[in-house]
Amino acid sequence: MSRMLRASAIMAAGTMVSRVTGFVRTMVLAYAIGTAALGDAYNVAYAIPYGILDLLLLGVLSSVIVPMVIRAQQHDEDGGRAYEQRLLTIATGTLVVVAVLAVLAAPLLIDLYSDWAPGSRQYEVAVMLARFILPQLAFFGVGAVAGAILNTRDRYGAPMWAPVLNNVVVIVVFLLYAAIGTGSDISKVTNTDLALLGLGTTAGIVAQAAVLVVALRRVGFSFVPRFDLRNARLGEMGKAGVWTIGYAVVTQLGFMLTVNLASSAGDAVKGHGVSPYTLAFQLFQLPYGVIGVSVITAMLPRMSRAVSEGRFEDVRGEFGSNVRLICSLMVPVSLLLMVLGPAITVPIYGHGANSVADAVYIGNVLQVYGLALVPFAIFQLLLRVFYSFGDTRTPVFVGAGTTAVNAVLMVLLYLVLPAAYAVMGLALAYAVAYGLGAVLAWWLASRRVGGLGGWAVGMSMTRMYLAALPTAVLALAAVWLVTTVFGGLDFLNSVIVLAIGGGLGMVLYLGVAHRMRIPEVNSIVGMVARRVGR
Template identity: 85%
Template sequence: MLRASAIMAAGTMVSRVTGFVRTMVLAYAIGTAALGDAYNAAYAIPYSILDLLLLGVLSSVVVPMIVRAQQNDADGGRAYEQRLLTLATVGLVLVAAVAVLAAPLLIDLYTDWDRGSTKFEVSVMLARFILPQLAFFGVGAVAGAILNTRDRYGAPMWAPVLNNLVVIGVFVMYAVVGTGNDIERVTDSDLALLGLGTTAGIVAQALVLIVALRRAGFSFVPRFDVRNARLGEMVKVGVWTIGYVIVTQLGFVLTTNLASSAGNVVAGHGITPYTLAFQLFQLPYGVIGVSVITAMLPRMSRAVAEGRLDDVRGEFGSSVRLVCSMMVPVSLLLMVIGPAITVPIYARGATSVADAVYIGNVLQVYGLALVPFAIFQLLLRVFYSFGDTRTPVFIGAGTTAVNAGLMVLFYVLLPPAYAVMGLALAYAIAYALGAVLAWILASRRVQGLGGWAVGMAMTRMYLAALPTAVLALASVWVVTETLDGLGFLNSVIVLAVGGGLGMLLYLGVAHRMRIPEVNSIVGMVARRVGR
């Protein structure tokens, strides 16, 4: 699992690095105020729809069903995979067409902007250019799921790199030939460049996955014999997953409405800082957590199908320890040096240092959520491996309800300038409580998850990470007290000392404490470097 996770982590790391460059160029070209908010609102909608229709179902329903088809069908599941890809293609093309027509309604749903305002109209036009990517993204996601069941993890993790490179080129072009970040001066051709360029990146990503699928021996033949597509079974299992995604998306709609409302009061403190901070928060989980989960789920599904509960417990325990061995120090670093991360990335062009620092403040709060969010996601895969998509709905509903209540409470209590930070704090508290509930229920399902062993391992990880946190905090204090604030150069110094040396310090202390997950990672890297 470590080797498979390493392959995916390498691709995801490059993807996230190019994603950083993408957001840097985005912030440089259009900033974090009105035009940035309009773009990010339009950009978020197709991903929300995909979560609702497809992506939430992939890991919980589609992957286990493909695995069963490969094990039980006479043709190794080939016909089933072809039917699945055919239905996904046709269905998502129709969804994309309807979404383009309904763009004004969608923008109205996700934001608190007045209809007829410049920000609203610009966001609607951008959405109409961006929403066609639904079809390409969805087809690519199904292709990636089929590749994962064949233990082909490279292409799904590397394809987003091409997407990022295409969009980076688009934003650079806009920075050169566009009209800047003034939403009142932006032209239709500017919006077409931003919107269609974003869609072009997803098209390129989907093509890479389709080519990789063909090279893996999959020959696509359109099949419309839906009677054999096991849609009844999929709906029966997937209805609960869709219910879970609906619940989480309702929470996301509330989040974007509250963030957009705060941005109406304080420019640069709305949807864009929330989006950019959340993307950075998701980086460690995307590199480490998603990689481990993607390798873990097919193995756990096979173990459940064969009645090997001991292997399920062992797979989960090793996964959570492996994820937390890196998440623990990173979460502490995010809480300490958040602004030092965001200033070098975003503070240029249309984005001021103050705007970048605020993004970093939001990121600091999100650091609290990193470990509980990762454990929460790992726990949901325990239920999915059993084909149980009902329990996660209730867990997700409770988590989202707590998150929604806390978001509204913090939004009312905090000044608008701190509203987005309040949204991040609500997220952290809700997922911590959700992880506790999910652990209790999952432990009952598999007759114990080794909570004592996991708790002791995480305690040792936090103890090993404390010197890193102290070093990072000292670097922030020295730079801010002796130098002139967190400008570009000062932030780089904090990153080098607090982040770079801090992580090396953690690896050294963890190695001395004989934390096996860290030793495995260090040993694997050392062997590869030695080659």
């Protein structure tokens, strides 16, 4: 447990700074271009390269490439160096071609990700932004492969800190746009404005990739292009990766449906479209990014080694300790999101081109997302159990089922709810779908490894929720007291609510959980106490 905490703490520190600067980035984004037509156009264009990378690379990295690189390091005479160089050569060449093709196909991609009519101003702006943003595909992919190679060497710092530079670059770009641009009115924005926003976004990814490449050199990795693809094990990678790409296809189809429904809702009610969904989702991902990703990144290489050596007991132990560690913090945070959503979003998004009412709506969406935090984190952990076995097929079927349920619920809620609540309905569908998906994934993974200690995990989580109840009550009391005495949620009132409900609330949770002798919380409190005492 102590080794996991140390590795996770290193990554969590970098991820925390990354997410905090990401907070500032989204805050400046909302300030500069708002959450109406221009904001929606930017967010749709910005989502496309991530969708393509999911299809081509990012899922394959975690599920296929990391285990294969580890096997090469263990069995190849050169410790896997040549194999790593071949991977980087293939990724670079492939993604340069993909980036060029994506730029040429920008109009088609915008058609897929939105319901905007070709020829409309919003469509034209989105296409122009996409053409400036899509070149980042090549740089993002190279950085992702470099980060994966670093992770196999147990070097987690640079991959977690590199996004900070990306965020800083983009923050500067949006501040510059706020100072010299034409504002949030999409009818007045110029091509020069769009070039600043789009190319500035791409410049951030270029800087991020450069940091990772430099970090690779510092650990002794010298990149030499290798075109002897016969030794690249592409057949093995393809057999495993085709299922991972299948999973990415399924999830991207669901995401495209989500964006189309959200953009349609935004057409009906200004400020209730893609941007509120995107900004709330980014905040929802913050706890998972800081806590969950850090743990998962350190967990997968160890689980892969345990599986390759036939140590299934270690796999069960690794999974059990990690799921309890993650949930010990996710449980109170999820309750706080459900209570404090608007108080979180008003100080971040209620400025400039965005009104306080717009920010409150983003907070309402975030409140619904709070329901999804724990099941989503557990779902992601369970997928790594399959990936550690080299099984990329089972996650496709689990993901397909989860996405199908999500799609049905999204369409149903979109048709039933008024347009003003449609995006909140999309978040609710997401929460229910991932809850059911986590149940299915747990059952399948448990059969694979001979049990995952479901009873013990369930009892631990029950105690965590009981320990978090006083925190939720305190947060509710803070919201009621501040809004009753001082009126609605403006910047100052929201900060007061967060200080009481969020700050004191988490201290209260740690104290109650410590008294209830929840081991994971005691480990965290002990580690912090030792560091403070130094």
